[in-house]
Amino acid sequence: MNSNKIYLAIDLKSFYASTECIALGLDPLNTNLVVADESRTNKTICLAVSPALKSFGVPSRPRLFEVEQKIKSLNLAKQKQLHTRLPRSSIYKNELFKNKFLKVDYLVVPPRMHFYLEMSTKIYQIYLRFVSQDDIHVYSIDEVFIDLTSYLKTYGVNAHTLTKKILTTIMQETGITATAGIGENLYLAKVAMDIVAKKIKADKDGVRIAHLTVASYRKYLWAHEPITDFWRVGRGYAKRLAKLGLNTMGDIAACSLGTLSDKYNEELLYKNFGVNAELLIDHAWGKETTTLTDIKNYRPKHNSLGSGQVLMHPYTFMEAKLIVREMSEALVLELLRKKLVTNQIMLTISYDIKSLTFCSYTGPTTIDFYGREVPKHGHGTTNFKKMTASDDLITPSVLKLYAQITNPRLLIRKITITASNIMSKKAAATLQYSEQLDLFSKPNDSPQLNQDVDREERKQQVILALKERYGQRAIFKASDLKKEATALQRGNQIGGHKA
Template sequence: MSAKELTQKMILDVLNTTGITATAGIGTNLYLAKVAMDIVAKHIPPDEYGFRIAELDEMSYRKQLWNHKPLIDFWRVGKGYVKQLESVGLYTMGDVARCSLGGETDFYNEYLLHKMFGKNAELLIDHAWGYEPCTIADIKKYKPENNSIGSGQVLQNGTDYKTTKLIVREMTENLVLDLVSKNLVTDQIVLMIGYDRENLLDSARMSAYQGEFSVDQYGRKIPKHAHGTINLHEYTSSTSVIVKDVLDLFERIRNKNLLVRRLSMSANHVINKNSAMKNTYEQLNLFDLMNKQECKEEKEFQEKEENIQKAVLDIKNKFGKNAIFKGIVLSEKYDDIIKLPHFVSKRYPQMSMHDRAAQFSPFAALTGYDDLVKETARITDQKVYLDAYILNNLNERLCILKKKLSERTEVDITYF
C-alpha cells in the first residue's frame, strides 16, 4: 500500500465515523507532511474522490513554497519570528535559506539568524531548506527532563489586588486537584502575573509605579510582568501546603497598585506519587522523634485532606466541574453592597400582605397547621386587608368623591 492509498483509507475512515471530510499532507519528513497539510492541502480543490491530499518532498517544497507569504503560515513561525525576520528584510522561506549561505563578512549569514533566535535558528534554517531529521521513533523515545503541568487565564478586565488574590487561590486549588487526579506530586510552583495596559492611562497608578516596562505582542507598552518561583520543602499534592506557599509568593512579587490582566501558574518537576514515596528520604532529627504525636496528627490531617480532594474530584467528574466549589470564591464578590439595607422599589407598589401570605400557606400546611390555614383563608375572604398603598389610594378617591358631592355630605370609613 502506498502512502497516498493509506492516507485515503484514513480520510475515508474519518468521514464514515464522524461525517467530517479531513485533509492530509504527505511528506518525505515530518515537517514537510505538516506543511503540505497546513498550506497546500487546505487550499486545493478536492480530487475525484473528494479527498484533499497534498504531497511534498524537499525539491517540490522549495519550488512551491520558497516564495509563499505570509511566513506565519509555516509551522513554528509565530508573530515574534515574523517581526524579527521582517525587521532585517527576510520575508519568505527562500530569503531565510539564502541568508544561511552568507559568508562571515556578509550582513546576511547564519550568524545573523543565531543572533536573533539562538539555538532555535538551526530549526528555522533546516525548515527553510525543507529538512527535518526527527522521526516518529525519536518522538516515542523522547522523555522530557522536567515534567510540568500548568494553567493560565486572561481576565476579562483589569483586576485589582484583592480579586486577583482570590483568583490565584482558586487557580492553585484547581492545579492541586489536577495533580491529585493524576496521582502526581510536585516540589516547585511558578507564578506569572501580567499587568493590564490600562494602568498606563491612570496617572495615579503610573506616578506610584517605579518598575520596568515591556512591549506586548501587539507592540504596546505595558508594565513588565511579575514572575516568581517557590520551592516546596518536599514533593507534595497537599492543598493547604501549596496554597499557603503560592499566596506567600503572590504577596512577594505582586504590585498592589497595578491592575492584573493575565495569570499563569505551573507545577514543575512533577513525578508519580508512588515514586516520590520510594525515593524520598529525610534526615532524622532527635527532637522530631520526641514529637511523635505532632507527626501523627500531621499525617492524619494529610490523609483526611487527600480524601476530601478525591471526593471533590468524584463529584466534579460525575456532575460537572461547577457542581461543587468553595464558598471563598463568592465571599468577597458582594462586599460593596453587603451592608446596605434591603432594596425597596420607588417605582412599583409593594405587594400586599395578603399576597405575601399566599406564598407561605403551603409551608404552613406541610408543618401541620392545616386548620389554622383554613381559618386564615376564611377570614381573609371576608375581610380584605388594606395596606398603606391601598389606603392612600382609597383616601384620594374618597376626597374626589367628597368634592363631587355636597360639602355637607359626611363620608366616613371604618377599617377592620
C-alpha cells in the first residue's frame, strides 16, 4: 500500500430526492419527499428519501407502505400526546418543529431517471474543473472516487480544503449537498464517507468531510457495529461471521493473528470465505492495495451482458414465458447494438413466496433477501457451437431452457438472463472451430446456413435502427400488447424505473 496516496470519496446526499426537491424549488434539507412510483402499488421500493424526511426516522430505501406506516404512527403518537386531532399538516421540517399541532406529511414523486443522469453529468463536469478524468472513478450515479494526490501540490492546499471547495461548488451550482471521505487508500476513503462523515455534524456551510488513516480506523472503527456498515460486507457475510463469533472488524483482525493451535486463526477465515478472506482481512486492518489506476486498467477475463426483472405480481408459467421471450429478444438487440457475440446464455427463474401456500410446494427451499423461505430458484445454461448474436438461434434455445429448468406449477416473481463469454464480433471472426460432421446435417459454416444467419441479422439491425431513431415503441410484436407483457413499459425505463 502506498501511504503517500490521498483518495477522496464523494456521495451526493439523497441524490434522487434532492434533485426532485430542487426541481420543485424546494430545500431538500427542509422538505419531506420520497421518490417512488405509486403506480406500482405501495409495496414498491422508494428510490430515495429526502434528508428532511429521514430526520423523522424514515430509512433510506424503504418500501412505500413502510413510509406510510411510519408517518401514520408518528401522527397517531402526536395526537395521543396532545389529546386532540391534528387537522392541518405540513411537508416542511421547520414548520413541523415550530408547530407541534401540525401532522407530518410528505410528497411522493415518480422517478425520472433521465433527469437524474443529466444532473449527475452536470456534477461530473464540476469535478473536471478540479481534476482530470484519469483521476476520477465513477462508482455509481451519485458516488465517485478521486485520486487527489498530485493536485494538493498543484493547488497549494490540503485535502480537506480542496474537498470543501469541490463540495461547495456543487452546492452553489446545483443545490445538491454531499458528504465526503478522505483516506490514504480507497477503502479508508469509502469507509470515512459511509460511516464517519454521515454521523459528524455539518460545518457552517453544511459540509461533512471525514478523514481516516490506518491508525484512526483501527482506533475508532474496530469496535463499530453493525459490521454491514462497512464496504463489501453484506448481510450474508455478516451472518456467516456471526456464526463464527466475529461481529466487528476488530474481531476479524484479531482472528487473523491466531496460530494454527488457536480456535480463531487465519485458516478459519479462508475455510469459510475462500480467496475472499484475503480482502476481508486486509479491510479489517484498514489496508487496500488496489489503486484507482488499477481500476482504470482492469479488464475482466470473462465478460457478460444481461438483465434482471422483478415482476409486478406473481406470474404463471405461461405468463412468464412471454417475459422470457421479450428479455431474450431485448438481449439479442443489445448484443447487436454493441457489436458483440456470445456462445452461452444463462437463465435464472426465482419463485414467489405464494408458491409455498397456493401451490402446495414441498420441494427444496431457500431464504430470500428479506429472510423469507421461498422455493429454490431454477437455473441453467444453454451453449452454442459458435459465437452468435442471432435471435433465431438464441431465443428458441432460451425458451427450451426455460421449459427445462422451471417448475410449471409454481408462481414466478423474478427472471434474470445473461449472455456469458461475450466478445466483439470482430474478435470472434478470428476464432477457429472444428465439428463432427455426419451425412445428414448441415455444417455450421455451410453457405445456406451463413446466408440465413446474415439475412436474420440484417432484419435485426433494421429493427434496432428503427427503435434507436423513433423509440422503443416504433416497432413491436402483437404479443407485446398482452396485459402480462412488459417490453413496451420497460422500453421507457432506465434501470427499471421511469426515464
